[in-house]
Amino acid sequence: MLLAQHLHLTLDTRPILHDLNLSLAPGSFVGLIGPNGAGKSSLLRLLAGLSIPSAGQVLAQQPPGQALRPLREWPAKERSRWLAYLAQQEKPAWPLAVEHLVELGRSPWLGVASAAEDERAVNEALTQTDLLLLRDRSINQLSGGELQRAQLARVFAGEPKVILADEPIAALDPYHQLHIMELLRDCADQGGLVVAALHDLSLAARFCQRLLLLDEGRLVADGQPIDVLTPENLSQVYGISAYVDCREDGVVVIPRQRQTRED
Secondary structure, three states: OEEEEEEEEEEOOEEEEEEEEEEEOOOEEEEEEOOOOOOHHHHHHHHOOOOOOOEEEEEEOOOOOOOOEEHHHOOHHHHHHHEEEEOOOOOOOOOOEHHHHHHHHHHHHOOOOOHHHHHHHHHHHHHHOOOHHHOOOEHHHOOHHHHHHHHHHHHHHOOOOEEEEEOOOOOOOHHHHHHHHHHHHHHHHOOOEEEEEOOOHHHHHHHOOEEEEEEOOEEEEEEOHHHHOOHHHHHHHHOEEEEEEEEOOEEEEEEEEEOOOOO
């Protein structure tokens, strides 16, 4: 479990996040939505313990039943074995082979896991992301979708309980968007917690059980997609009128037109 209590963030005197309170439980895929500049990336970094809030704190519970502890007080290796952060359109600095990139996900387990456990985890991650045939290829030779899957395989290889992903399907074609969302949903279905910043509202509604709608650093709506993606919320937060179709397999959002300031 991750618990955010009264989170505030100010950067260079500019307020970014305002008094956010969240309880995030295992077994759920949570979509973090909102316009550009809403504070999604900043919130993910706070939840990952990579940034320090101006006020408030992030508490974590592992294993279940234990007392909640401030996340930033956890030893770095302990935290990185439990939680993984996937940055937005991250590009590796070196031309590694795919398999070597994925092996980096085992770094938190050095000295803890055996070589056999490391090999198993890497092979399972490559299989899960459909990269076995590309394991020896340089990441410089991968397409955008293949590289994103390789980055996600690196995360999976670490076998974290919590995955925080910043726009994991940005710039991908529809096939690879669906593949990445399926992989993240599978992780949640197996008892993990996944929180992902997303811009495709229809895919967020289809795969996420819960949506958090941010605007100007404030939580505007929190709940099931059908309750969050209302025409009123889309008008208020995104400044658009939209056609919202509620179906058995999710909510489909079709933007119709921008609203002028007078609207």
